[in-house]
Amino acid sequence: MTFLPLGILVIIDALLITATIIDKIRDGYRRKHPKQRAKKGMPFGGGGFRSNKKYQELHDDQFASSMEEGIHMESRMDFRRRPTGFEQLGLMEADFVLGDEIHQSDGASTTDLQQFVQSLSRILGATKFGLSFEFQNLHFQPKKNPKPILTEVTGLIDAGSLWGVMGASGAGKSTFVNVLMGKQSNIKGITKVNGVPGDIQKYKKIIGYVPQDDIVLPELTVRENILHSARVRLPSNWKDSEIQHHVDILLRCLQLDHVKDSLVGSTAAPVISGGQRKRVSIGMELAAAPMALFLDEPTSGLDATAAASIMSTLKALSRLGMTIVTIIHQPRQEIFESLDSLVLLGKGRMIYLGAESGIRPYFEGLGFQFPEHSNPADIMGDIIAGEGKAYKHSGDASVDGLIGHWHNTHPPVSSDSDKRSTVSMAEMNALTATIKQRGAPWYRQIWYCFHRSLVQQYRMKSSFFFELGVGAMAGFLIGLAELNQKGMNFRGIFNDPYEMISASVDYSSVTQMALLVGLAIGLTASAPGVKIFGEEKLVYWREAAAGHNRFAYYLGKVVSTIPRMILANFHFTTMFMLLSTPRIPWLAAFAANLLYFWCIYGLASCISMVTRREDGPLLAVMSSLIVGVLNGMSPSLKKVRSWHMVWLWRASPGTWLAEAYFTENISPLRYLYQIDIANDSVGYHLGNFSRDLLLLLALGAIYRVVAFLGLRFMYPAKQR
Template identity: 75%
Template sequence: MTSQNATLGAQAGNETQVCVIPGGVPITIQNATSWSQVGCLEGFYCANNSAQHLPQYCPPMPSCQDLRLSGTPCPPQGLFEPVLCDPGYYCPNGGTQKIQCPSGSYCPHGVASPIKCTVGSRCPAGSQRDMNFLPLGILLLVDIILITATVMEKLRSRYKKSNFHQKRESRRSAFMAKGAGRFRNRDYQEIDERGHPGFQEDVENDFQMEPRIMGPRRAKTGFEQIGELEADFVLHEELNKDDGGQKTDLHLFVQSLSKCLGATKFGLSFEFQDLGFKPPKSNKKILDQVSGTIHAGSLWGVMGASGAGKSTFVNVLMGKQAHTGGVTKVNGVAGKIAKYKKIIGYVPQDDIVLPELTVRENILHSARIRLPSNWSDSEIQHHVDILISCLQLSHVKDSLVGSTAAPVISGGQRKRVSIGMELAAAPMAVFLDEPTSGLDATAAASIMSTLKALSRLGMTIVTIIHQPRQEIFESLDSLVLLGQGRMIYCGPETGIQPHFQGLGFDFPDHTNPADVMGDIIAGEGRHYKPKGDASVQYLIDYWASKQQDGSANENFAKTATISMAENNALSATVKARGAPWFKQIYFCFQRSLVQQYRMKSSFYFELGVGAMAGFLIGLAELNQKGQNFRGIFNSPYDLLSVSIDYSSVPQMALLVGLAIGLTASAPGVKIFGEEKLVYWREAAAGHNRFAYYIGKVVSTIPRMVLANFHFTTMFMLLSTPRIPYLSAFIANLLYFYCIYGLASIISMVTRREDGPLLAVMMSLIVGVLNGMSPTLKKVRSWHIVWIWRASPGTWLAEAYFTENISPLRYLYQIDMAKQTAGYLLNMFGDDLLMMLAIGTAYRIVAFLGLRFMWRNKQR
């Protein structure tokens, strides 16, 4: 302000001075004959009417400055000096007027005209900031909808559960009236809600569902509805016997398999010669010189003592282990077995299923991904329903699977779900790692009965099994026995006892031959062979000698020769398998959304943390009342500027970044960190890895939007910065995007239990690297500014700096502030693009980690 703008008074004797407070409000000081009598009123422009006393600015006294630095007001100016048009007022006409801000507008510090409030704001007369309540109203409406939907679902679930229990009790009463014996003889059947015959109780409930395997030469299998199926089961002949009656579930399942495979036999044969495996950092071979043949359409058991190499053998045979030696053939053709993984199922020992999905949803997803791409959705749905009925899971198909820590269905049912996920893909061979582990005897018999039936359909079933009961052992067609990583026996189950008896071992009467054999191959054979060599090495050497003279496979029929036409058909079958990648993205996206919806507690917790973080950060900024920047006034008022504040906006951005990091880091880790096993299983089964990852990433967008909505709304309502709400929302959302991406990287390289803590720490680091302290100007002098520019926190702070400072260009020299802080101005769009790019780069790194780390588990 200049003397021309001041109202100068001249009276005789210099008894009157007019002092103009910056902002245009004149104060007349009378009875002062000289300037020394008046004294220097700090912060005032005092105009004297004589040539000897020109207008001058009086700086604050040291004592007053000390008070201001400690946050204590010093009259008459208060905390902020100088005051250019008080907040709540606007000063037009060059500052010569001071008018209260009208209703519907707000007037921050130093404006010449009122600023219209946005829609939904409460702006009474004299408002100095824009408090917009519209986002809060929308937020409350969204929360009410979410809570109402959750409550309605819980009520519907309770009603359904109550109905189910009533129907079950009714069925049980009817059953008891008919007699339990009829149920066990399978004379009693029910029609489930889809119209398929099935049973409504699990083997682990009050009534037995599956028949027991009663003897070593039992002709019928677990699926007795179809009758006696031989190993040379011919599909078309069986299906052509259509007498017009209702087909059983197994008939329908076989028909579905036939449509998928296009062949009369469903199995694959495997020949292996001199298989070996030596860990990269070990000189000792875990597996060595293992040779044999696994014929198609049979049920095989792989047995041995702990550490004998059972799992290693299966992994090497399936191509899951690198550093192998030897040759494997599939249907007589040598090559890598991995190229057939789309038609080979693998059921791990641990039931790797998604606990948030139902029984049917787990199996359906596998079918949609792995069945031929030309199948319609209705065909896939029908295939899955038939399979669920065959697996005796119809009565629990809509139940959540649950976790092992919090189970919903029984262990036997969970195991059948895991098997069903592989059978849904219509494989030609299935490998299982201890499918009866952790199950009671009845449930184990049920599982093995199912596998026996599948082998009679022509599938090749290879299962690692440990200490089976006698009925299970005698249901196996053939066995591979291993000891110390070497072959002890490979042949029919019927040849086991004669083989060991020929070596001098006795099998006592009334004992389980599986237990006797288990003791022998574990090195405890002395109990059954008092004299002679009973060591495991002796068994290995004996079998090696039999292989050399060609008598090892005398009990086996020669492997059938596979024609070139059949090989071509097999290759065509493999190529036709699997949905296109874009469909897989959609299926993975849909599944992930369902998972997040089912994990409501985690979802609501994230929203609550976001809202609380926004509230606390907004509360910290509440005293600023929207004024978070003070700079050097534009000329000619620059001399009035004594108190500058360039750090409040970067500090606000720092708090925002830290709050978002704390809100999003742990959920971001959970998206992938808890599903590594699922991913490894699906990747090994031929699922598209890129589709899985993109589907998961896209599914997090609604979650990020809602969490950011809660955070930004609470933060903006209390802090009321100059940045528009929409701009702050987009900037914050992109920062959420970055933190989720960073958390994805963390989840790839750490254990699940360590991931959340490390992700929080990393989010704090990238939040602190935002250019506030040290400033970007200082960092640039160290020549390491690229480190700060690699952090999304810097781009968030720069975006906030631009949007909060640029509107004040009319008042302050903001270019000077830009140079001091080191940020760039008028680059808001570029700042947003850089956060988008950094978040995407994080995801690319995470995907590379997902794809190339633990590669042996994805084979």
């Protein structure tokens, strides 16, 4: 027995437990002394507000007591009277100025909004922040769809305005927005950005998209989620201190400064409120300084106050010069009236495109009547959904009639009339230069993704300790199963001249032990391997669509799991070797087991690419059992060769693990037994321990390449 690894294991576990206890004590101290946190530059300085890094539910009303300290919560929905979220920071919409026009007067410090605009000016290299989108005769029909989703959609979304895209279910709203962002392929018609036709995909680094579901990492804080996006997507020549300053300004502008160090939490276990969670999702895009921002149902699931706050923020951003396009469904009157312009769609065709103020006159001109003291957004929603008969007593009130009237009064532009761009060459060159310098280098993105993954694992201590515990327990149980052998797991035919006194041979005990080791490691590592990518597909798709380097994301995640595998394997191998006492040296067993961990993690990653998150762990466990059983014990490799199926067994990491164990356990007994006869009987190749380990390493790498290809090329539409 070797007790040195056990001593090291005890020291490591003691250090881990001590660090966890110290972290708990420190968090408890911070919760009890919020003012001390404020002095040290931490959030939540006073006002009776407490924060911790555990999941807890925080609502906007908890911050009401902090009003005197500058944390102003929005309490009313009147956009005409209530200042926007940005205006509350000291700058009214009428005072919005851009670029070099921003200045300090009489030595007064600039407001947060002014600093944010200055930061945008520096990032974009210009004072014009928005993009215009022109589209002519858009037509989109999926291959297996009998009817087109979009037909003859023509118009212009000008820069620096807040647009709403509305329509009944199935009207083509999401498809229209996806076309504008370049997320759909095989589109007929012409799309232009700033008057220049071409592939919109090349503008993806300066176009932000906020999905309806808030796709954020629950294990990270508000600031960490936004900071990662900024580090990856801001210009590569920016220093980290400049990026941090840019994010801090943005947090203040989004009124998230008081919750910046709170975990975001999941929807099932929320930490911050729904409105704040939506702001985090928006902030992840704003941190990259986009020139256009698309949002899918930004007020969905929010209460009136939170919805008003989000829309006021978007209104202020449009006044900065950004182009804001949002899909919105059944808005309240105040939200509806905050929109500058609207795109109304019905059955995939245009019903109206123009100013919000012109909606009511337009439909009244068609014979529709808007009752007094009613929400015009509700009336309009009924009309474009084909339920407008109640507001028009005579004449056609159908959607087809609305489409036909718009088509007759605004005929589609011929696709051949592709006018030359009115954008100056200097502006085009500046825009191209802005796009080229966007994004951190791939090697830096690897570090950011690696660091983020480590933080996630640190925050999920229970999962980490559970994996270590399962590894130790698995090693303990397999060791118990081998305890009666007392290390005597092979008997062969004695060397000449003692063949005649040889007892019954035992060639299968070593391979049986390798089988148990493989199955135990498979059960230990398969579920964590699925968790690495299976639970973050939505995050990956969002980041890939935003221009993040896919390889950097994957490699950062893979490298971050290596310390976890080493510790889990150390617990497993120590307990297993202590009880089973095989002849294989401890370091050799540790290396072989670690590489088998590596293979199982890689195999689980492949499983996570092709299955749902709910089914991934079970299928990964089943796959690990299959590759574990295919290790050449029964049937033996010699038998498999007669079937001409040895390639299948050799494709399994279980065979290479068993061969490595067979070599290291049998070779020391060459002085006593005729091990070549034993080798011929089972079909392994002795004396190739290093090759066996290299092939385990190669198989794990192949699994990861396959997993990356699956991650990269499966669901390509979600990554555009």
